[in-house]
Amino acid sequence: MVHVRGVCVLGLGLIGGSVLRAAVAAGRQAWGVTASQEDERGAQLDGYQVTPTVADALRRAADTDAIVVLAAPLPAVDELLRSVAYVAPEARLTDVVSVKRPVAQSVRRLAPDARYVGGHPMTGNSASGWPAGSATLFHRAAWVVTTDDTDDVELWSDVARLALDCGAHVVPAETAEHDAAVGRVSHLPHVLAAVLASVGADGGPLALALGAGSFRDGTRVAGSRPELVRAMCEGNRAGLLAALDDALGRLGAARGSLASTGSLGATIVTGHRGRAAYDQLAAMDRDKLVIRLDAPDALTELTELGRRGGRVVQLDGATALAEVPNPV
Amino acid sequence: MVHVRGVCVLGLGLIGGSVLRAAVAAGRQAWGVTASQEDERGAQLDGYQVTPTVADALRRAADTDAIVVLAAPLPAVDELLRSVAYVAPEARLTDVVSVKRPVAQSVRRLAPDARYVGGHPMTGNSASGWPAGSATLFHRAAWVVTTDDTDDVELWSDVARLALDCGAHVVPAETAEHDAAVGRVSHLPHVLAAVLASVGADGGPLALALGAGSFRDGTRVAGSRPELVRAMCEGNRAGLLAALDDALGRLGAARGSLASTGSLGATIVTGHRGRAAYDQLAAMDRDKLVIRLDAPDALTELTELGRRGGRVVQLDGATALAEVPNPV
Numbered sequence: 001m002v003h004v005r006g007v008c009v010l011g012l013g014l015i016g017g018s019v020l021r022a023a024v025a026a027g028r029q030a031w032g033v034t035a036s037q038e039d040e041r042g043a044q045l046d047g048y049q050v051t052p053t054v055a056d057a058l059r060r061a062a063d064t065d066a067i068v069v070l071a072a073p074l075p076a077v078d079e080l081l082r083s084v085a086y087v088a089p090e091a092r093l094t095d096v097v098s099v100k101r102p103v104a105q106s107v108r109r110l111a112p113d114a115r116y117v118g119g120h121p122m123t124g125n126s127a128s129g130w131p132a133g134s135a136t137l138f139h140r141a142a143w144v145v146t147t148d149d150t151d152d153v154e155l156w157s158d159v160a161r162l163a164l165d166c167g168a169h170v171v172p173a174e175t176a177e178h179d180a181a182v183g184r185v186s187h188l189p190h191v192l193a194a195v196l197a198s199v200g201a202d203g204g205p206l207a208l209a210l211g212a213g214s215f216r217d218g219t220r221v222a223g224s225r226p227e228l229v230r231a232m233c234e235g236n237r238a239g240l241l242a243a244l245d246d247a248l249g250r251l252g253a254a255r256g257s258l259a260s261t262g263s264l265g266a267t268i269v270t271g272h273r274g275r276a277a278y279d280q281l282a283a284m285d286r287d288k289l290v291i292r293l294d295a296p297d298a299l300t301e302l303t304e305l306g307r308r309g310g311r312v313v314q315l316d317g318a319t320a321l322a323e324v325p326n327p328v
Numbered sequence: 329m330v331h332v333r334g335v336c337v338l339g340l341g342l343i344g345g346s347v348l349r350a351a352v353a354a355g356r357q358a359w360g361v362t363a364s365q366e367d368e369r370g371a372q373l374d375g376y377q378v379t380p381t382v383a384d385a386l387r388r389a390a391d392t393d394a395i396v397v398l399a400a401p402l403p404a405v406d407e408l409l410r411s412v413a414y415v416a417p418e419a420r421l422t423d424v425v426s427v428k429r430p431v432a433q434s435v436r437r438l439a440p441d442a443r444y445v446g447g448h449p450m451t452g453n454s455a456s457g458w459p460a461g462s463a464t465l466f467h468r469a470a471w472v473v474t475t476d477d478t479d480d481v482e483l484w485s486d487v488a489r490l491a492l493d494c495g496a497h498v499v500p501a502e503t504a505e506h507d508a509a510v511g512r513v514s515h516l517p518h519v520l521a522a523v524l525a526s527v528g529a530d531g532g533p534l535a536l537a538l539g540a541g542s543f544r545d546g547t548r549v550a551g552s553r554p555e556l557v558r559a560m561c562e563g564n565r566a567g568l569l570a571a572l573d574d575a576l577g578r579l580g581a582a583r584g585s586l587a588s589t590g591s592l593g594a595t596i597v598t599g600h601r602g603r604a605a606y607d608q609l610a611a612m613d614r615d616k617l618v619i620r621l622d623a624p625d626a627l628t629e630l631t632e633l634g635r636r637g638g639r640v641v642q643l644d645g646a647t648a649l650a651e652v653p654n655p656v
Contacts, residue, residue: 122539122540123540123541124540124541141540142537142538142540144538171537177534180531180535181531181534181535181538182535182538184527184528184530184531184535185535185536185538185539185540185542186539186542186543188527189543189546191579191592191595191596192520192523192524192546192579193542193546193603194599194602195520195575195579195595195599196516196520196575196599197598197599197601197602197603198574198578198595198598198601198602199512199574199575199602200512200513200602200606201602201605202512202574202602203509203513204637205609205635205637205653206499206505206509206634206635206636207508207509207510207512208513208605208609208637209470209609209637209638209639210470210472210499210510210513210514211450211513211606212450212451212469212470212513212514213549214513214517214518214521214548215514215517215606216606217517217546217548217549218517218521218545219599219602219603219606220542220545221541221542221545221546222599222600222603223600223603223604223607224600226593226596226600229592229596229600230591230592230596233586233596234586234590234592237586237587237590240586241586243527244579244582244583244586245583246526246527247524247527247579248576248579248580250523250526250527251523251572251575252576254519254522254572255569255572258561258562258565258568258569262565263558264519264557264558264561264562267519267522267523268518268519268522268554268557268558269554270525270526271521271522271524271526271547271550272522272525272550272551272554272557273525273526273529274522274525274526274528274529274550275521275525275547275548275550277529278525278528278529278536278539278544278547279551306537307533307534308534309532309534309536309537
């Protein structure tokens with residue numbers, strides 16, 4: 001009965017706390033543990049099961065073959081993995097960290113027997129901690145489940161099913177492609193927001209007093225907790241560096257063009273087209289597609305689906321129901 | 329009876345259309361004219377007075393000593409000023425263009441006898457045209473009124489009073505300081521949004537499918553009409569170049585630091601501090617302050633108020649009631 005597999009959440013901040021709530025709301029046995037006394041108290045007061053120690057949580061996971069979810073910032077992952085290796089070495093394991101290669105490398109190094117499939121729900125906000133979470137945080141969000149951490153489709157499906165149970169849709173992707181993509185659409189926005197906020201503040205009180213919608217929106221994520229933003233962005237060094245170089249090249253070209261010809265035409269028009277492509281992808285008609293998970297190339301097909309902007313919206317035995325944008 | 333001075337709005341897009349509505353809502357005689365048949369029809373259907381030609385609108389302004397509001401994009405300003413010089417050469421004149429030096433220069437060149445005081449309401453959204461406007465668009469927004477276009481405080485007050493009537497508060501600023509400030513907090517955000525949208529789209533459908541809150545917010549203004557964004561940004565070449573250089577320096581430093589040491593600490597922490605300063609300025613306690621407009625240095629005092637992040641919230645005869653942030 002895969003549908004009732006238990007869920008063991010290590011870390012009860014915004015994301016982990018929301019996974020715990022959503023898993024319980026979906027009818028699963030779920031429990032968590034956190035190093036934060038505040039989050040622990042909050043979760044208990046809200047009626048959720050919190051174990052006193054990581055070892056307790058993992059022991060229960062090992063006993064019931066539950067899915068262990070690493071829901072801590074990247075810098076705290078290694079220590080949790082050492083506990084996994086010690087208490088539940090063959091655990092079904094996933095994570096919700098925003099970068100995938102460093103986590104996969106740590107798993108191979110520290111908990112090589114764990115049955116790991118990477119995950120990353122694309123949601124969140126500038127708040128953090130247990131109180132900020134909710135059972136509906138993942139509703140209609142994209143949740144990446146990596147396709148190159150395992151050859152075992154059943155393992156993949158099991159993690160994907162948890163994401164679907166949480167209300168998300170599943171975007172299958174390879175580790176490196178995920179990291180490159182989120183460097184562009186998730187980590188670069190944080191760096192640009194920080195730069196914009198700094199340039200605005202450099203203008204003193206007059207400039208800040210004049211900051212309206214474009215400044216407010218453009219700097220919103222600069223309000224997130226610096227240590228979380230750093231952990232996220234610094235963890236994706238390779239993906240973010242590539243995105244930064246793309247941005248620096250484009251910004252330098254804009255500067256040069258404005259200075260020499262007075263025109264920002266290419267910059268503004270290309271940006272407008274990019275934003276339109278984003279809006280269109282969200283609004284596009286979607287073809288339904290069935291992917292047989294017992295076919296030998298199922299994981300390849302899933303990866304290809306993700307590359308085309310597609311997603312899995314339902315799992316039904318050995319069948320994945322998917323949607324893929326139809327640009328016609 | 330300064331309070332009932334008429335308002336003649338040249339251009340009925342988002343901003344001009346909202347000025348017309350707000351002026352009427354404040355009990356003023358107000359009328360407009362537009363080159364767009366669509367906006368003209370919309371305004372008429374909504375019951376507003378629209379004259380057939382710019383000359384008609386200006387003739388009425390000259391006859392009643394009304395305030396003429398230039399509410400067209402920068403590239404269309406010169407042609408309107410030629411009409412002003414021809415039909416209403418000594419008109420009370422202001423504008424709502426997002427950059428002040430080029431407008432002031434055009435006024436001096438083309439309508440040197442007009443009694444001009446520059447203006448800039450800091451609001452708007454990615455929509456445009458008459459239907460997007462509203463009488464409450466300026467509610468609690470900052471509206472810059474320049475302090476160095478005239479020595480005539482009565483003229484200044486008259487424009488400031490229109491802004492207050494529209495529901496805005498008035499931020500006094502010198503032309504060059506305004507342009508430098510909006511380069512940072514209004515024009516740079518548009519260029520960064522365009523760059524981010526382009527970098528995201530470069531990542532293909534997978535990246536766009538993973539774009540969540542930070543990407544959506546960071547690229548929102550890239551959805552604005554490219555010709556309006558270009559007119560706005562290109563019109564403030566000097567102010568925007570300075571802001572771009574600041575941004576390029578900071579982004580390059582972030583790139584270098586990430587590549588060499590793996591740290592984004594300085595970037596993220598400084599950005600977080602900048603955003604906090606912005607939030608604090610908005611939330612800060614404000615000291616009340618009275619500025620006598622018949623004092624010889626009134627315009628200097630108003631300028632100083634703006635530099636400190638202050639604003640005028642009421643005009644009462646020869647007295648301006650102001651608020652200034654109290655950082656204690």
